[in-house]
Amino acid sequence: MASEPKTFTFEEVSKHAKISDCWVIIFGKVYNVTPFMEEHPGGSEVLLAATGKDATGDFEDTGHSLEAKDMMDKYYIGEVDQLTVPLTRAYTLSTPDKARSHSIIGSDPTQELMIKILKFLVPLLILGLVFTLRA
Structure with a gap:
């Protein structure tokens, strides 16, 4: 047994x-x-x-x-x-045109937005520095 x-x-x-x-x-x-x-x-x-x-x-x-x-x-x-076992939260984010959406498991929607903004701004800041230093 x-x-x-x-x-x-x-x-x-x-x-x-x-x-x-x-x-x-x-x-x-x-x-x-x-x-x-x-x-x-x-x-x-x-x-x-x-x-x-x-x-x-x-x-x-x-x-x-x-x-x-x-x-x-x-x-x-x-x-x-x-x-x-802790529950896993799921959030659904959608783009302004509502055409695309995806699920982010266990993430904070505010953090996701900040990451997207930083992914856009950091390269721009680097480019700005490069042009400033070349001048």
């Missing part, structure tokens, strides 16, 4: 965010990927970036092979208590 899987809180899982101790959450399951850090094709940085959050989206976006998905069983250590 198989025993019940261990259930971890999100906070417990989040504490394991080092190369020497790395746990990730994918599809509500907790995996101790510490032994896999050196072998991961994307490098240990990819796995470290997946800590402290639900990494299901990252895992799905990468398009892992069936072999990679089968390999996960080896690292499975339990489940995450879904009630302890």
